[in-house]
Amino acid sequence: MIRSCWSTGKIAMAALTAALSACTNNAPLQAVGLLEWDRIELKAEAAEPIVEVLVHEGDRVTAGQALVRQDPERLEAQRDEARAARDQAAARLAELKRGPRAERIDAQRAELAGAESLATTAQKELARAESLLAKQLATPEARDDARSKRDQAVAARDAARAALAEMLTGTTPEELAQAQAALAQAEAGLNKIQITLERLTVRAPRAGRLDNLPFKLGDRPEPGAVVAVLLAGNAPYARVYVPEPLKARVIQGGRARVWVDGMDRPFEGRVRMTSADAAFTPYYSLTERDRSRLSYPTEITLEGEGAAKLPAGAPLRVEFLDDTARGS
Numbered sequence: 440m441i442r443s444c445w446s447t448g449k450i451a452m453a454a455l456t457a458a459l460s461a462c463t464n465n466a467p468l469q470a471v472g473l474l475e476w477d478r479i480e481l482k483a484e485a486a487e488p489i490v491e492v493l494v495h496e497g498d499r500v501t502a503g504q505a506l507v508r509q510d511p512e513r514l515e516a517q518r519d520e521a522r523a524a525r526d527q528a529a530a531r532l533a534e535l536k537r538g539p540r541a542e543r544i545d546a547q548r549a550e551l552a553g554a555e556s557l558a559t560t561a562q563k564e565l566a567r568a569e570s571l572l573a574k575q576l577a578t579p580e581a582r583d584d585a586r587s588k589r590d591q592a593v594a595a596r597d598a599a600r601a602a603l604a605e606m607l608t609g610t611t612p613e614e615l616a617q618a619q620a621a622l623a624q625a626e627a628g629l630n631k632i633q634i635t636l637e638r639l640t641v642r643a644p645r646a647g648r649l650d651n652l653p654f655k656l657g658d659r660p661e662p663g664a665v666v667a668v669l670l671a672g673n674a675p676y677a678r679v680y681v682p683e684p685l686k687a688r689v690i691q692g693g694r695a696r697v698w699v700d701g702m703d704r705p706f707e708g709r710v711r712m713t714s715a716d717a718a719f720t721p722y723y724s725l726t727e728r729d730r731s732r733l734s735y736p737t738e739i740t741l742e743g744e745g746a747a748k749l750p751a752g753a754p755l756r757v758e759f760l761d762d763t764a765r766g767s
Contacts, residue, residue, distance in 0.1 A: 461624070468526070468685055468688050470757050471754070472754075473682060474566065474676075474753040474754075475676055475677075476645075476671070476676075477670070478668060478671075479669040479670075480665045481506070481666055482663065483666050484638040484639060486662055487509040487513065488507055488510045489510075489654055490509065491656070492721045493506055493508070495649070498649045500647060502643060502644065506641045506642060508640045508641070509639040510639070514635060520617055522629055525626055528625040531618055531622075532622050539606045550599045550625055551600055551602075551603050554592070555596050558593045564588065565586050567585075568584075588691075591733075593637045618624045621673070636638050643665055643669055645669070645672035646765065648747075649667065651666075651667070652666070653665055653668075674739055674740065674742065676740045677757050680735065681737050682733070682734050683717070686735050688759070689713050690761045691711070691713055692711075692760060694759075695709065695739045695761075696757070697757050698758060699753050699755045707741075709738060710759070710761075711739065712738045713736075713738075715722060718735065718736055718737055
């Protein structure tokens with residue numbers, strides 16, 4: 440961490456020296472920095488073995504292209520289970536919306552008729568047992584047994600009557616709401632598994648160049664582990680540090696010329712971003728003299744043939760061609 444900060448500070452100081460010198464000599468504003476790419480880390484969704492590696496490090500890839508595939512067997516079984524639960528919930532909701540069939544209603548009416556007949560018979564048996572007990576021709580136990588049978592028959596009749604009434608009334612709004620919620624829950628579970636299953640195939644979100652494949656065929660990465668690193672875009676960008684006194688002279692979208700170490704010709708570029716925040720200490724905590732030592736990260740997209748093959752980390756120098764204060 441200390442070494443990184445020292446290197447960044449060294450770059451910023453070099454930029455400050457070059458820029459202030461340019462300002463003194465009425466020359467174009469210049470800054471130094473490094474060549475960088477937009478890095479995208481693609482991570483594993485599940486702890487499944489890698490069964491297919493479809494690209495090689497250094498390959499150019501297109502947006503949506505498959506890079507790595509993990510074993511889908513376990514998640515496919517979970518998907519089938521979730522699909523069956525979804526279908527069951529959908530069938531139950533359809534049944535409640537349709538209501539009971541006419542055959543079931545007829546069967547329930549017949550069951551009620553039988554229960555009413557049994558209740559009537561049980562009531563007569565109880566009356567006979569009480570009459571015989573009054574004449575001392577039966578025991579109290581026989582009368583109690585008849586009363587128990589009568590109560591059971593009446594309870595069965597009332598249950599059959601309530602069941603028929605429920606069928607004729609139909610499904611309540613509360614029951615429909617519960618069935619609809621159960622179906623929605625089952626569908627959400629199925630969708631969740633389906634999304635995870637699809638993401639077992641790691642795809643490039645943008646066009647670019649494959650920089651690194653940390654895992655090999657047969658490896659089982661943990662969920663969240665980086666399985667591919669993509670350098671996105673068609674070309675790298677120059678990241679330089681502009682000193683605070685000259686920040687206002689850098690135009691976003693302005694033209695620039697970039698010299699990369701080891702290349703015999705410069706590349707044309709455009710300023711794509713200049714940070715509103717200083718790279719080090721916040722401006723409001725500094726005096727005017729201290730603020731002159733601040734530097735602001737600025738990015739310039741490289742254009743032209745050959746830029747796409749440039750490596751990250753190469754030192755460079757940038758000349759800003761659209762300097763708003765040139766000649767002042």
